[in-house]
Amino acid sequence: MDFFSIISLVLLLLLLILSLFFIFNLKNKNPNQPPSPPKLPIIGNLHQLGKLPHRSLQKLSQKYGPIMLLKLGKVPTLVISSPEIAKQVLKTHDLECCSRPLTQGPRRLSYNFLDIVFSPYTDYWKEMRKICVMELFNSKRVKSFASVREESVASLIDHISQTSPNPVNLGEKMFYLLDSIICKIACGRSYQGKQFQNGSKHEEVIQEAMAMLGSFAAADFFPHVGWIVDIFTGLHARREKCFHEFDEFYQMVIDEHLDPHRPVPENEDTVDSMLRLLKNQSDGRNLTQVHIKAILMNVFLGAIDTTSVTLVWAMTELMKNPRVMKKLQAEIQKLCWED
Numbered sequence: 001m002d003f004f005s006i007i008s009l010v011l012l013l014l015l016l017i018l019s020l021f022f023i024f025n026l027k028n029k030n031p032n033q034p035p036s037p038p039k040l041p042i043i044g045n046l047h048q049l050g051k052l053p054h055r056s057l058q059k060l061s062q063k064y065g066p067i068m069l070l071k072l073g074k075v076p077t078l079v080i081s082s083p084e085i086a087k088q089v090l091k092t093h094d095l096e097c098c099s100r101p102l103t104q105g106p107r108r109l110s111y112n113f114l115d116i117v118f119s120p121y122t123d124y125w126k127e128m129r130k131i132c133v134m135e136l137f138n139s140k141r142v143k144s145f146a147s148v149r150e151e152s153v154a155s156l157i158d159h160i161s162q163t164s165p166n167p168v169n170l171g172e173k174m175f176y177l178l179d180s181i182i183c184k185i186a187c188g189r190s191y192q193g194k195q196f197q198n199g200s201k202h203e204e205v206i207q208e209a210m211a212m213l214g215s216f217a218a219a220d221f222f223p224h225v226g227w228i229v230d231i232f233t234g235l236h237a238r239r240e241k242c243f244h245e246f247d248e249f250y251q252m253v254i255d256e257h258l259d260p261h262r263p264v265p266e267n268e269d270t271v272d273s274m275l276r277l278l279k280n281q282s283d284g285r286n287l288t289q290v291h292i293k294a295i296l297m298n299v300f301l302g303a304i305d306t307t308s309v310t311l312v313w314a315m316t317e318l319m320k321n322p323r324v325m326k327k328l329q330a331e332i333q334k335l336c337w338e339d
């Protein structure tokens with residue numbers, strides 16, 4: 001084939017792709033639909049999300065308005081970005097909008113939505129939430145672990161004072177602090193540095209699980225075929241590994257609690273409470289050890305990263321505002337004197 005034939009072929013192909021693009025976007029224009037940025041065949045608007053989707057969405061919404069329809073792969077996605085419409089979604093149409101999409105990472109790590117964070121809004125969710133509010137996270141329980149929090153924070157402050165004036169990685173320290181506190185509250189003791197059978201550490205598994213919950217899974221955007229892509233990219237294998245590491249950890253914690261030689265703890269931890277509920281459950285409730293594991297997943301993945309990141313943000317803001325920092329230090333000193 002000579003040079004001009006190749007050029008003509010490439011141009012013809014380009015023309016074909018462009019025509020398909022326009023036909024695809026014209027065909028999908030519906031006057032009753034909210035505005036949408038132009039889509040590509042198959043992937044829709046996925047290519048417009050970029051590495052920081054919240055920033056890309058903000059930019060797109062400046063152009064297409066506070067209510068904008070995207071097509072992420074096969075999934076139509078409404079993006080809301082004004083307080084008035086957010087109020088309509090979160091208040092007026094709360095019942096229709098309050099369940100999260102049933103995505104693959106949460107599905108696997110929550111034992112097929114047996115938890116409360118990712119479970120859809122159903123009678124099951126209401127029952128599990130009731131158990132959490134009445135039994136697991138009530139104010140008496142929170143107060144009973146005050147000494148765990150105080151001792152852990154005091155030990156971190158000691159450690160930082162000893163390290164001074166060398167810099168410390170506060171993000172890392174806060175993560176370890178929260179990991180230790182949450183382990184003691186949920187499981188009765190710290191598992192920091194504990195190695196799993198394959199050599200990964202407890203805190204590494206938590207970080208990997210957070211990544212799995214937030215990772216891009218093709219199966220979420222291309223139902224029926226996306227799972228094949230996830231197998232090729234290695235996401236499926238990573239998720240399975242993470243699931244089994246966590247499952248093994250939960251099982252070890254439950255077995256330790258069921259050991260008849262375990263000393264009676266001063267305070268019931270989350271696993272103690274769930275095992276008590278399992279033992280004394282009334283008709284209709286059918287709690288199993290799998291439910292305990294699903295709730296533990298919420299506690300580990302809902303409490304550690306969120307709280308440590310919030311604390312680092314708060315410390316950063318205080319460093320940027322010395323006046324507020326001084327005021328807070330004075331308040332804390334006053335509280336210490338009162339104690």
Ligand code: HEM
Nearest residue numbers: 116117118129132137298299300302303304306307308310
């Ligand atoms: C600063 C720290 C935290 C932040 C920023 C945070 C953030 C959130 C957010 C945004 C939600 C979703 C609410 C919704 O969809 O309506 C949520 C739900 C939840 N969080 Fe947290 N969280 C934090 C700490 C914790 C802690 C310490 C726990 C301890 C167990 C926890 C357990 C849960 C649970 C169980 C839910 C589900 C509640 C439900 O569906 O009703 N979170 N959290």
